[in-house]
Amino acid sequence: MAKHHIEATVNGDAVEFLCETEETLLDVLRDTLNLTGSKEGCASGDCGACSVMLDGRLVCSCLVLGCEVGGRKIETIEGMAKGESLHPLQRRFLEAAALQCGICTPGFLVASKALLEKNPNPSEHEVRFWLAGNLCRCTGYDKIVTAVMDTAAAMRKG
């Protein structure tokens, strides 16, 4: 069967690609579009390392087929910094050492940004529940949660 020809928007840029039905959005991002920031951890929607925004919704890109995204808007970790200027969450993660090996970090950043856009003043409880689908085997989570809370506080002050 012929490959699907898909046109979509990734981080504000129009892209087009060919994919097989079996290929996930994560496969397309990493292997076809060379956007390797999104990681494959579990490939079953449990770990959140592949988190991206699809039409403004946080999703696991391993649970989306590439052929589903025609005409849709995708945002990945690669679109988070504006040029050389890191997003406040990225800066805070670095300053607070909210990462160790870094595999989970793109997913945590994309998910945390989605949270703060919906809720600029989350409680610690809300942060932990929102990020329950992002697994980290290094940090023990406290530094990540603190970094998100601190960033939220700083962004509220403007």
Add this chain to the structure above:
Amino acid sequence: MRYEAPESLEGAVALLAGATGEARVLAGGTDLLVQMRADVVDPALIVDIKKIPETRAVTEEQGGWRIGAAVTGAELREHARLKKAWPGVVEAANLIGSTQVQGRATLGGNLCNGSPAADSVPALIAAGAVATLAGPKGKRNLPVEDVMLGPRTLALTKGEIVVSFLLPPRPPRSSDAYLRFIPRTEMDIAVVGAGVSLSLDGGGTITAARVSLGAVAPRVLLVPEAAQAIIGSRLDKAAQDRLEAAARAACRPIDDKRGTTEFRIDVAAVLARRTALIALDRARAN
């Protein structure tokens, strides 16, 4: 593997009815893609139903609510009026998976995945939800408790899909609730789930109720005896005891790594009582 995303029910039904190999409906994909990856299923045809408008809408209908089969958990969470009318249905849907999974997971998929532990199904059954199906012979309505026959087995015929769910009109002083037991706080599969929907008269007596239990039998159960146990009562201690006894009597659970038979039966009774008390509190506030 062929992928089709028809924009009409007729188109989806024709594709599924005409399929020669294994065909799967794709809604949110949070079960299907995992099963494909694990080689549990290898469909020759995938029919994505998300471009069909009827599957994606939440609308008021005949004083009740119609929820499209492919509406996501995240969309239900943000629907304030639906949540007020049917808090149990929405909270059950919102218990499925993580924030990321909520961005994709759907009521139609949760039902059609055919798991007796599906969280939204006891809540839908307690709510008296009716599934609208579309198939080669047209549309038909089936109460949600009659859609699933057993693990991975549905009452749908070849070419049929679940289009939407109709939640009935609510009398005043009505509400619902859903609770599940899992050994963690988040992101796990129900060991037992319980859904209760009830209505009160002006004096606080229960005039109507439906009780549903998940993960305690090969399919999600509607337990009329449990409802009868509390109808006519104000859910006093004696009624709670009768409810627990009826819930226990309905359970036919398996013994597995998530819970023993004995444990599941105990938990089903406790959850039925707690869920009914939450529904009662909510109904009093309405």
